[in-house]
Structures are given as C-alpha cells and as structure tokens.
Amino acid sequence: MFLAAAPQPRRGGLLALIPGTPGLLTVAALGVALLLFLIIKLRLQPFVALLAASLAVGLAAGLSVTELFGSVQKSDVTSLVEGGMGGILGHVAIIIGLGTMLGAILEVSGGAEELSSRLIGLFGARRAPLAMGLTGLVIGIPVFFDVGIFVLAPIVHAAAKRTAGSVLLHAMPLLAGLSMTHAFLPPHPGPVAAAGLFGVDLGWVILMGALCGLPAVLCAWAYAAWIGRRVFVPVPQDMVEAAAAAKAAVTTDDRSPGTAERPVPLPTVLTVIGTPLLLILLATFSSLALEPGTLRSVLEFFGNPFAALTLALLMSYYLLGVRRGWSRASLEAVSAASLKPIGNILLVVGAGGVFGAVLRGSGVADALAGTFDSAGLPVIVLAWLIAVALRVAQGSATVAIVTTAGIVVPLIDGQDLAQPHLALIIVAISAGSIFASHVNDGGFWMVAKYFGISVRDTLKSWTVLESVLSTTGFAVAALAGLLF
Template structure:
C-alpha cells in the first residue's frame, strides 16, 4: 500500500495565473476552495438540476479552470489554434484516443454474442452441468462469463427471461437466481476491460490493460464469491415470485428481435435466416468461450511478454497481437465468422447488429471524454498539485483515498462512470512522479472501480432496472441489490489493499 509522502515536502507554488475568480485567496487554500466548490457544483448539477453528466462535467471543468486562474486561451485555445492547444481539446482527445476504439470494438463484440444466442448457450450448458439444485451457481457463472463482453443493462435484458423460466420451473425465489447473476454482471462491468470504467481509468492513469485485466480478476473473483454468499443468504429469506407481466413482455420482445433479424436481410441460399439460426442451431459452448477469452488472453500475453521474452521477432508479434485494438479486432472478426457468417448470417445482418449496438455508447464515450477534460483542467490549473500535497499531508494510502473519493461520488450522484472518471482525475496527481509500478497503479484503478459500485440506491439507474425487471419491491431491492453491491465494493477494495502491500 502506498504510504503518504513525508511531510517535509513543500507544497507546490501557486500557479502563475492571476485572473482567477478566487484570486483573493492565495496559493493552496484558494485552489482547494476551487476544487471543493467544483465537486459540489458537479453534484448539484447532476443530482438536483438533473443536467446530463457530459454537460455537467464540461461546465464544471470550465468553472474550475476560470476559478483557478486559467485564461480563456488556455481553456479554449485561439481562433487560429496554431500557437496553443487548449486544455479542453487535449483532455478530450487524450482520453478518447485510447478509450473510444476499445469501447466501440468491445460493444460490437458483445452485441454479436448477445444476438447469436450465446447467453442461452452458456446458461443452458451450465444448468445442465450443475443441475437444478445448483441453479443459483449456474446463473452466477453465466453472469460472470457473459458479463465480460456486454454492458450490465444489456446483460440484464438478455438474461432475465432465463431467470424467469428457471424460477417458474423450480418454484424458487427470483432473488435466489437473479442476485448471483447480477453479481457476475456487476463485477465484470466494474473491474474488467473492455467495460468503460476500468478502460477510462487505465487511460487517465497510463496503465496497460493487461495489468488491469489481471488485477481485475485478482480483486473481482473474491468479491463476486463474497457476493454470491450474500445472495444465497438473502435469496432464502425473501421470496419474490416471477413477475408475470415482465415474463410475457420478455417473450414478446424476443419474438420481435427474431422477426427483426429475419427482416434485416435475406440469408444466403439454402441457409436459415439469422434469427432462426440462433434458435435452430445453438452455438457451441467452446465457440462462445473462445470468442470471449481470445482477446483477453492476447492482451495478457502482450503485457507479460516483456518479462518472459527477450527482444525478438516473436516478442514483437506477441505485443502486436496483444495490443488492445488488435486483440479486440481479432475477437470481433472471430465473432463475425464463427457466430454469424458460418451460421447463415448475411453481411447486411452483421452490419445492422454492429451499427445498432454503437448507438447507446455515445453517451458513455462523451462522459468519459468530459472526465478527461476535467482531469486536464485540474492538472493545468494547479488544482491537482494542491490536492496532491493536501492528501499527502493527510497521510491516507492512495488506494484507500481512491476508494473513499469514488464511494462519495457514487453515493452522491449514482453514476459509476462519472464516479470513476472524476476520481481518476483527482487521484492522478497522487500517483504521478512517485515511481509506482504498473501493477500498483492497476490496484489503484481497482480501488476506484470498487468504490464506484458501492451502495446502489434510488439515484442509480441500475437500481430501478433491477427492481422493475425482476419485480422486486423498493424495500427488498435495498435489502438485496444495494447490499450486494456494497459487498462487491468492500471485498474488492479489501483485496486490492492487501495485494498492494506486496506489490
């Protein structure tokens, strides 16, 4: 665990800006005031005004920059833009250049897996392997594996009908089956690439994704095991029947999806339409696991090639194939062929599914980009240095501090992505220039990610998705889902803190 820097370190000098709105408050106190007011304004705009987080982050970034003394030119650049790069442009472009491609490729990969019926194959095989008595474990493993390439809410929408069917057949509480599933989906969404949170934090802190994947597994697996334990306990004490209206709606939606797939374009001669292919010819389990696992293994291989291999042509090949852009492209092409073309999908169907999948991620990419702007303004204005010096004087380890800041932002405004990108911007000056290793920085990201899922409640969209989709009352959702998320958060952070002592 990173200990606070010695107190003999002098605080950074005030930035050379003199036109700030709080220029009458000198040095570090003024900058800390700007930071505190900036975070308070961000929370107010998101929570009370209900302003879109992308707009709120941009507005707060500008306000913090002006309050700290940055000039309009430094924030926005000049009209010609030939003599200076604005902080807004550099912050937005710097993070999105790394994140946008990964999120886009990962999203398309998840969409092909979803539409092809990969989730049904996973859950069906696992149910057959573990039997009905261990159905909660089968559902948990389904969420864990299927959650790697797909967003949390998509996983809920796709897998909920399976929960309904198993609960109706077995007579068990919906909670007993859905909570392990949700734990797996939530853990992968918070801790593992290519999900936006850990990818954005890795881009802001300059951490290789291979280390994020490894530490995500190290911290996430114990967290999800602890969450499964709580899910088994609460699922046996609170009975929730199958929500009949949602079950019927899910069947109607499934039929509509199949019809839409068939209408997307004619299948090749002699082959079934895409929707029929997903129904009549289930995907092989090995194919699903290969499509999910290949990109992750390639990224991990590239990360550790510098340790296992000397500079050589084989090492260059491994590093090329394991670059996140290349690895995810390979995974997507595998999905196109193995789950699509080989099973009768037309090129038009593949294009339709891929294009449709990108529409919901626009908001996520913009929020991540605005988080990059916020971090750039904090750094360029001197606020980040002031925060760094103050936090070091407090004496808290950076892993603990990262988790606490992320928890506060998460509980206050509800969005995990906003909590992650904002916390990463605040924590960045604490890790810069201290010679922290890549594994240690990855553990800081795990602490941030763990904090971002703490205590999901009524200001979080995920809370209402869980409550309404599984027919759980608000009170029981707080007792089950909110506590489940807190167990994931605390356990994941505890593992990250313990591992950081040895890294």
C-alpha cells in the same frame, strides 16, 4: 497525463480573494459540489455537467480563455479542453466500440443464452444460482451490464419458475457477476478510461481486476444465497412475456431468413469471449518474460487491445454469424444498432478527461495532492473513499471513476509506481464506483424493474450486494498493494 506541462494558475478568479493552497482547495470543493448539484438537483446530463464544472473550475482558478480553449492564432497549441477530451477518447473509444459490437453479436446469436442453459444443465436445478453466477461472470466480460440484464433476465425467470424459488436467489448471483466484470474488467468503459488516465497496460488491469474481483464475487454470492432464502420475490409474468416478444422481434428483424436455429456450440462462445483476454495477457507478460525479437513483437501486436478485439469481432462475425446463415446486411445492422447507446458513454468519459485536465492545468490537482499526502492515508485508500463519495452522491459509476481518476492521478506523479500497483489503484477506484447503488442510480431501477422487486427489497438485496462487492474488492486490492 495528456499535456506536457501544467500551466501555473493566474491570480484572477477566486484566487484573487483566497490566494495559495486554501484558494485552490476551495476551488476544488466548489467544483465537485457544482458537479453534484448539476447532476442530482438539476438533473443535467452528466456530459454537460462535467463540462460546465470543468469550465467553472478553470475560470475560478484564474485560467485564461486561451488556456481553456486555445487560440485561432496558435492552432498548434493544445488547449486543456481539447487535450483532456482527445487524450482519453483516443485510448478508449476504439476499445469500447469494438467491445460493444462483440457483445451485440454474442447476444443476438443466442450465444449468451446457450452458455447459461448449458451451465444450468451441468449444475442441476438445485445449483441453478451458482450456474447463474457463473453465467454473469462469463457473459459480463464482453456484454455491458444493462444488456446482460436484458439478455439473461428470461433465463433467471425460467430458473425461478422451475425451482419454485425466489427470483432473488437466482438474480443476485447473476447480477454480482455482471457487476463485477462491468466495474473491474476491460473492455468496459470504467476500467478502460481509468487505464488511459493512469497510463496502465490493460493486461495488468485484467489481471488485478480478476485477482480482486473473484473473491468479491464469492462474498457477494454468499450474501445472495442468504438474502435469497429470506426474501421471496415471485416471477414477474409481465416481464416474461415482454422478454419473449422482444426476442422474437430481434430474431425477425436482425437475422436473415436462412439463419440456422440450432444452438450455438458452447466451445465457440468460450473461444470468442476468451481470445481477446488471452491475447492481451500474453502481450503484457511477453514484455517481462521474453527478450526483444520476432516472437515478442508478434505477441505484442496481436495482444494490443485494438488488434485483439478486432480479431475477436471478426471471429464472432464468422463463427456466430456467417456460419449460421447470417447475411452481411444482418451483421452490419446488428453492429450499427449496438453502437447507438455508447455515444453518451463516450461523451461522459471524454468530459471526465476534460475535468481532470483542468484540475491539473489550474494547479488545483497539485494542491489536492499535497493536502491528501499530508493526511497520511495511502493513495489506494483515498482513491476508494473519493470514488465511494462520488458514487453515493450522484449515482453514475462511470462519472465516479473518471472524476476520481482525474483527482487521483496527480497524487502519484513522481512516485514511479509499478504498473501492477497502478492497476490496483484503478481496481480500488472501480470498487468504490459501485458502492451502495440506490435510488439515484439507473441500474437500481433496472434491477427492480426487470426482476419485479419492490424498492424496499431492492435496497435490502441489490444495494447491499453492491456494497459487499465494493468493500471486498477494495480490501483485496489494498492487501495486494502491500506486495506490489
């Protein structure tokens, strides 16, 4: 996707010993095995592991140093490493950065807490788990999964204390909503990166992600209700106290002294969250429903993800910040602090782009495409299975998505698939990337820590919940793929 043409593999490297397709498939298998070994056994940072595996695959497939890194004599020639890294980051870096800052403003302003509190008040104590689930769905759109846990865990603890019920009964629906939006919907890194690799409009990814994700969440909520009534987990008092202290520190450090303490109006929160999604969807469908003209151009401009998220961020600055007494220094401090954690995400996504570019440039991807095609399984099924295998083996959903996308993109070259069908393949990959979260996944330990759940009970609740989300989301995507 990033390079105009894939160079033919040389007969050096491993191909000198095992020529042809068998040699290329061996290179692919050894490359993935090396990647998993570096991440799982050596615990190498995924960015470094992806780069190392990419270079090993390229050398084993017989690519020259010039093809991998370029040449100082030919500065106009794009190397596989530069093309893979720059091609994907040019698409996703701005979106992830804007989305991260938007989520931070929503978090620190108290908008997330106000939304969940209002939902609990609306549904009542008996239906508090449903309120928690809806909170996770809405807040999960602009807020990263781990940030959502940090912001909303105190509300889960309060709801569990109020009803004297198990923490699982309230936490699992919330986590289902956060996990679904994080895996299936932009502006989260996984679906955005996959959309860039496949060349799919984000509007279609949003639509198909919601179409497949909502039934998956409903099934996950049903399991959450079942397990929450059978496994009792008390409220972890130490986490309640720690969350209260952290919130007090944020208020003191990041808000100006004149900040109003009144609750954020719920319509304001929904407006800030819903505006970029609505604009992106309008732009996507204006190209289908409207003839070229001024109205369509305006919709496509404001519906471009860059413009839509920039507008939403500026709205949040004013509606959630300036109007509530924030100083410009406070806005800058919150925005800058929110960008610090995403450096690792962007590097991993970029390295995944390098891995995919090397697979294509070496000819390994074409060999994989031919082999998978002869297997007779639909691409959407293969995409899910590959993502599941990578997820279970190494734990990171983002690594599973970008690696799987690099393998799957060549399988669809020349098939002229429609944008909706490509979006469904992305959903299948995203669904596979969250299957069976267990002890090699940082999210597993975050859930166990923040909600005071034992390892055994986390496996029975969170791990199974993620598997329900994954399989249901994939099943809906596979069925929808028959229609598009």
